[in-house]
Amino acid sequence: GAGVSQSPSNKVTEKGKDVELRCDPISGHTALYWYRQSLGQGLEFLIYFQGNSAPDKSGLPSDRFSAERTGGSVSTLTIQRTQQEDSAVYLCASSASGTSGFVETQYFGPGTRLLVL
Amino acid sequence: QQQVKQSPQSLIVQKGGIPIINCAYENTAFDYFPWYQQFPGKGPALLIAIRPDVSEKKEGRFTISFNKSAKQFSLHIMDSQPGDSATYFCAASRANNNAGNMLTFGGGTRLMVKP
Known part of the structure; x- marks a missing residue:
């Protein structure tokens, strides 16, 4: 079956511009995570969605970052007024459930490589 | 604060x-420890995972050893092959957590297996 897809695969933008990154999770997966992979910082958690519940935004590095998930499926990560330090690979992962008592495998997409000039 | 330290x-x-490949963690609330394998241009993919109620888990050529008292775990790759050349990440999360199973990753190990 289809895995997690992300678009665009690459994005080059100028400092100060806004960008939107899209994630299509595996069909039926209720949990969706965004992570950032950057040199020197490794892989870090950004935000978590579970079904229609309020998202866990505890990993977002600043208020320039926001995300939404429409209809419990597709998610968009928005970075406003991009800075050079935002350059990284943004990874999306989904799992069947993120609720208590279960550890469901997180399936990652290929990522969006963002370069801020 | 880096909660999962990975070496080399x-x-x-x-x-x-x-x-x-070795990893050490700090947060004793962690109770799920997966290893991910990542090839260039791809997202990480789950390789093998362990819970702290066992000291070792083996799947094919991959083995996790877990030392709860030392808060350390390691990945061993038996009979390594050139196709195993990739970046490996250890991670940790809280399985029994209503707030989701977000992963805390180690810094990664870039493995090269020479023919």
């Missing part, structure tokens, strides 16, 4: 060798 950062072995 890079590793080169000959085909057939047994690379060992």
Whole structure:
């Protein structure tokens, strides 16, 4: 079956511009995570969605970052007024459930490589 | 604060060798420890995972050893092959957590297996 897809695969933008990154999770997966992979910082958690519940935004590095998930499926990560330090690979992962008592495998997409000039 | 420390950062072995990658964690609330494998241009993919109620888990050529008292775990790759050349990440999360199973990753180990 289809895995997690992300678009665009690459994005080059100028400092100060806004960008939107899209994630299509595996069909039926209720949990969706965004992570950032950057040199020197490794892989870090950004935000978590579970079904229609309020998202866990505890990993977002600043208020320039926001995300939404429409209809419990597709998610968009928005970075406003991009800075050079935002350059990284943004990874999306989904799992069947993120609720208590279960550890469901997180399936990652290929990522969006963002370069801020 | 880096809650999961991974070493070494890079590793080169000959085909057939047994690379060992080590991780140490700080948060005793962690109770799920997966290893992910990542090839260039791809997202990480789950390789093997362990819960702290066992000290070892083996799947094919991959083995996790877990030491709860030392808060350490390691990945061993038996009979390594050039196709195993990739970046490996250890991770930790809280399984019994209503707030989701977000992963805390180690810094990664770039493995090269020479033919």
